Amino acid sequence: MRRKYTRDHVTWNLLALSSFSIFIFFFLFPLFRLIIGAIWTGNGFNLEPFKRFFATKYYMQAVVNSFKVSTVTTIISIITGTTFAMIMRYFKIKGKKFIDIMLLVSTITPPFLGGYSWILLFGRVGWATKFFNNLFGITLPGIYGFWGIVFTFVCHSTTTMYMYISGALKNVDSTLNEAAENLGCFGLRRIVKIILPLILPTVLSTALLTFMHCFADYGTSSLIGEGYNVMGTLIYTAFLGEVSRDATMASAMASITLIFTSLLFMLQRWIGSRRVVEMNSLHPIEQTKPKGIIAVVSHFYIYLMTALAALPIFVVAYNSFQKASGFLFLPGYSLNSYKLAFQRLGDAIQRTYAYGLVAIVIIIIIAVIISYANIRHSSPLTKTADTLTMFPLVVPGTVLGIAMVLAFNGAPFYLNGTAALVISVWVIRRLPYTIRSTTGVLHNISTSVEEASQSLGANPFRTFTRVVFPMLFSGLLPGALLSFISSITELSSTLMVYNFKTATMSILIYTEICKGNFGVASAMSTILLVSAVLVLGILFKVSKGNYEFTL
Numbered sequence: 001m002r003r004k005y006t007r008d009h010v011t012w013n014l015l016a017l018s019s020f021s022i023f024i025f026f027f028l029f030p031l032f033r034l035i036i037g038a039i040w041t042g043n044g045f046n047l048e049p050f051k052r053f054f055a056t057k058y059y060m061q062a063v064v065n066s067f068k069v070s071t072v073t074t075i076i077s078i079i080t081g082t083t084f085a086m087i088m089r090y091f092k093i094k095g096k097k098f099i100d101i102m103l104l105v106s107t108i109t110p111p112f113l114g115g116y117s118w119i120l121l122f123g124r125v126g127w128a129t130k131f132f133n134n135l136f137g138i139t140l141p142g143i144y145g146f147w148g149i150v151f152t153f154v155c156h157s158t159t160t161m162y163m164y165i166s167g168a169l170k171n172v173d174s175t176l177n178e179a180a181e182n183l184g185c186f187g188l189r190r191i192v193k194i195i196l197p198l199i200l201p202t203v204l205s206t207a208l209l210t211f212m213h214c215f216a217d218y219g220t221s222s223l224i225g226e227g228y229n230v231m232g233t234l235i236y237t238a239f240l241g242e243v244s245r246d247a248t249m250a251s252a253m254a255s256i257t258l259i260f261t262s263l264l265f266m267l268q269r270w271i272g273s274r275r276v277v278e279m280n281s282l283h284p285i286e287q288t289k290p291k292g293i294i295a296v297v298s299h300f301y302i303y304l305m306t307a308l309a310a311l312p313i314f315v316v317a318y319n320s321f322q323k324a325s326g327f328l329f330l331p332g333y334s335l336n337s338y339k340l341a342f343q344r345l346g347d348a349i350q351r352t353y354a355y356g357l358v359a360i361v362i363i364i365i366i367a368v369i370i371s372y373a374n375i376r377h378s379s380p381l382t383k384t385a386d387t388l389t390m391f392p393l394v395v396p397g398t399v400l401g402i403a404m405v406l407a408f409n410g411a412p413f414y415l416n417g418t419a420a421l422v423i424s425v426w427v428i429r430r431l432p433y434t435i436r437s438t439t440g441v442l443h444n445i446s447t448s449v450e451e452a453s454q455s456l457g458a459n460p461f462r463t464f465t466r467v468v469f470p471m472l473f474s475g476l477l478p479g480a481l482l483s484f485i486s487s488i489t490e491l492s493s494t495l496m497v498y499n500f501k502t503a504t505m506s507i508l509i510y511t512e513i514c515k516g517n518f519g520v521a522s523a524m525s526t527i528l529l530v531s532a533v534l535v536l537g538i539l540f541k542v543s544k545g546n547y548e549f550t551l
Contacts, residue, residue: 074497
């Protein structure tokens with residue numbers, strides 16, 4: 001039967017096309033420019049950078065290092081995050097609300113700040129390092145290198161894994177557990193046979209994100225790696241290094257990383273499509289009070305992992321009030337670091353929030369248009385837009401930043417270093433999450449509501465603005481606030497496209513850390529974290545503490 005294309009259907013598809021065109025211009029076009037820049041010169045095709053990359057042991061070792069860090073981190077995070085989610089879902093843990101708040105705050109804390117705080121604790125002159133050196137008369141090497149990077153990533157990734165898996169576990173119906181027990185399936189066997197298959201798509205999706213974030217991370221690896229090169233540090237050094245620069249090699253490495261992450265993304269989508277499980281929890285799992293050794297072990301594990309996730313926040317805040325001289329903290333307390341921080345931040349605070357607000361408004365508009373067009377007025381165009389707008393999930397920030405610089409650093413587009421490009425990076429990076437949350441909310445809004453509105457005389461536009469959007473916005477706002485926080489703490493991609501006039505708070509914090517001004521960096525970090533916590537307060541207010549992470 002031939003589809004009837006109404007004026008409303010055509011209008012929404014045109015709006016979706018307009019929104020998707022913005023995505024094409026600021027995402028697909030830069031990636032195309034990146035790949036072309038890696039294989040094409042004025043004299044034609046040039047594959048020499050790729051040959052040099054695969055033939056050079058130095059580069060290949062970085063690939064191996066990236067795989068090792070990402071794989072080990074992902075495996076450990078799956079175990080720790082899933083265990084955390086299981087315990088929190090099945091048992092009544094004392095202080096659960098406080099734990100959730102601490103974990104949510106740690107989740108939106110940039111990983112590089114975690115790396116910085118662990119240096120303050122376990123660096124060569126860190127508190128813990130000096131304590132153990134004096135106590136046992138030894139000289140500890142510090143947290144640097146492979147295991148330091150993995151440890152920092154795991155502390156951050158475990159909380160993210162928990163947030164997503166916890167949301168999936170809430171949809172598991174308790175009658176499945178009861179049926180399994182009636183058939184003689186108990187304990188660990190029940191979890192392996194019943195629960196894990198149900199949450200596997202969420203575990204795979206979150207594991208993919210964890211792997212991708214680790215594979216091309218720059219901030220954490222550059223601070224803690226100390227010569228342990230990974231792809232993120234090599235790409236950044238080749239593109240913006242102080243000693244030598246090779247934009248062609250940087251483009252080649254970024255293209256290789258992009259191809260690899262794209263293949264992993266398609267593999268994950270294929271696996272997920274073959275293991276789709278629809279869940280509707282009419283009878284949620286009831287939490288029980290653990291007893292005996294199980295209670296002790298459960299509480300110890302939850303409190304330990306929460307402490308590891310949240311400790312960096314308190315370390316940075318404490319150090320911001322100490323007297324400091326470069327990377328050394330002196331006896332006594334002072335507000336001098338805050339004085340210097342506000343002087344050096346200058347307009348960066350206002351600039352960061354202004355960019356974030358503009359970005360989130362654009363994100364909401366594009367997400368609502370594409371999601372509504374795809375759900376209510378589906379067509380090949382809207383389906384394509386919905387699928388391709390998920391692609392930024394697996395494009396590392398450094399790769400996206402380089403692509404944008406190459407695309408907008410010359411005629412006819414001179415956008416490099418401008419506020420427009422910084423905002424565009426933030427929009428592209430956070431758009432997939434907002435589209436997914438918007439789509440989820442739209443699925444829960446019955447079409448009968450719109451039909452009733454139109455039957456009472458409201459036209460489609462009035463129905464959308466007066467009925468659908470208010471209902472949609474209440475569910476969309478929590479996700480938008482989290483996207484806002486993630487944007488203002490963004491580092492890797494912003495580091496590629498900013499200049500001194502568009503430097504954000506994250507950029508200035510990172511540069512102060514690199515300069516060894518740990519006191520000022522701690523004060524700046526605390527200012528950023530406090531502002532993020534204030535936004536989280538608004539999030540809890542509007543969501544009534546019931547917001548869930550969804551993929």
